[in-house]
Amino acid sequence: xxxxxxxxxxxxxxxxxxxxxxxxxxxxxxxxxxxxxxxxxxxxxxxxxxxxxxxxxxxxxxxxxxxxxxxxxxxxxxxxxxxxxxxxxxxxxxxxxxxxxxxxxxxxxxxxx
Amino acid sequence: xxxxxxxxxxxxxxxxxxxxxxxxxxxxxxxxxxxxxxxxxxxxxxxxxxxxxxxxxxxxxxxxxxxxxxxxxxxxxxxxxxxxxxxxxxxxxxxxxxxxxxxxxxxxxxxxxx
Numbered sequence: 001x002x003x004x005x006x007x008x009x010x011x012x013x014x015x016x017x018x019x020x021x022x023x024x025x026x027x028x029x030x031x032x033x034x035x036x037x038x039x040x041x042x043x044x045x046x047x048x049x050x051x052x053x054x055x056x057x058x059x060x061x062x063x064x065x066x067x068x069x070x071x072x073x074x075x076x077x078x079x080x081x082x083x084x085x086x087x088x089x090x091x092x093x094x095x096x097x098x099x100x101x102x103x104x105x106x107x108x109x110x111x112x113x
Numbered sequence: 114x115x116x117x118x119x120x121x122x123x124x125x126x127x128x129x130x131x132x133x134x135x136x137x138x139x140x141x142x143x144x145x146x147x148x149x150x151x152x153x154x155x156x157x158x159x160x161x162x163x164x165x166x167x168x169x170x171x172x173x174x175x176x177x178x179x180x181x182x183x184x185x186x187x188x189x190x191x192x193x194x195x196x197x198x199x200x201x202x203x204x205x206x207x208x209x210x211x212x213x214x215x216x217x218x219x220x221x222x223x224x225x226x227x
Contacts, residue, residue: 004156033214040122042203042219043157058214090156098213099145099164104156 001026004105006091012111013081021076021108023091029103030096032074036060036087037107043090049074081112115140115206117218125224132176132191134221136204139185146187147205147215148178157203163187165209174198199225 007022025032033048035058045058049068063085065077074093078085088109094102120135138144145164149157161172168180178189187204204218 035217040219043217045214045216048214092157098207098209098215099162101159101162102147102215104149104158106156107154 003027004091004093004103006089006105006108008108009106010109010111012113013078014113015081015083017081019078019081021078021089021091021110023074023076023105024072025074025091025093025103026072027093027095027103028071029093030071031100032068032091032093033058033102034064034066034074034076035090035092036085037090038087046076046089078110081110083112086110086112115144115208115216117204117206117216119202119204119218119221121221122219123222123224125226126194127226128196129193132189132194132198132223134189134202134204134223136178136187136189136218137185138187138204138206140206140208142208144206145209145213146178146180147207148172148176148187148189149203149205149217151201151203151220153200160189160202194223194225196225196227199223 004025034046035043047066049055091105092102094100116139118137147162148160161170163180171177176191205215207213
């Protein structure tokens with residue numbers, strides 16, 4: 001199993017540009033989520049999904065959009081990038097129960113100029 | 114609402130010394146608690162978790178943590194630090210419901226000196 005994969009690993013954007021961060025998992029997990037990590041802030045939840053076709057907002061959803069058309073994929077879209085979205089983004093997945101281990105991808109470093 | 118407080122953004126120890134990383138939680142319902150480790154330029158990896166079974170939980174790499182309800186704490190310990198333990202450690206809390214989300218603390222960077 002590849003686990004949780006993310007692409008790209010690093011991206012530079014200009015303010016106002018849009019892009020999609022890709023996330024895929026091959027563990028047949030129902031639950032997937034996106035976090036951003038900023039220095040001194042820990043990980044903050046952006047959006048999450050409990051299954052195909054079902055998504056919900058986390059703590060910091062503004063400026064981001066998600067969809068879940070398949071169990072495997074959970075892309076994160078930046079609609080109009082802003083410098084405040086410069087961060088490291090992590091995708092994670094786990095089984096249905098909250099006690100299940102959450103597996104993280106390697107992250108995408110995003111720089112918005 | 115749930116929250117996690119990690120005391121100390123940086124903790125420095127000498128190789129061979131005891132490691133103690135502090136985590137206090139706030140939750141209105143019985144929680145599940147987790148410790149994750151992040152090595153440089155990598156994603157997070159689960160160290161251990163408390164899911165209402167034994168209050169003393171053993172994890173990977175010699176780490177363990179004890180759930181103390183009266184103190185609302187879940188501190189992480191290791192008897193003897195190794196250089197390879199240098200990393201950032203995150204405590205996280207969730208409610209005991211199927212699709213509850215994880216709330217992370219701000220992290221503690223563990224520095225290990227020879």
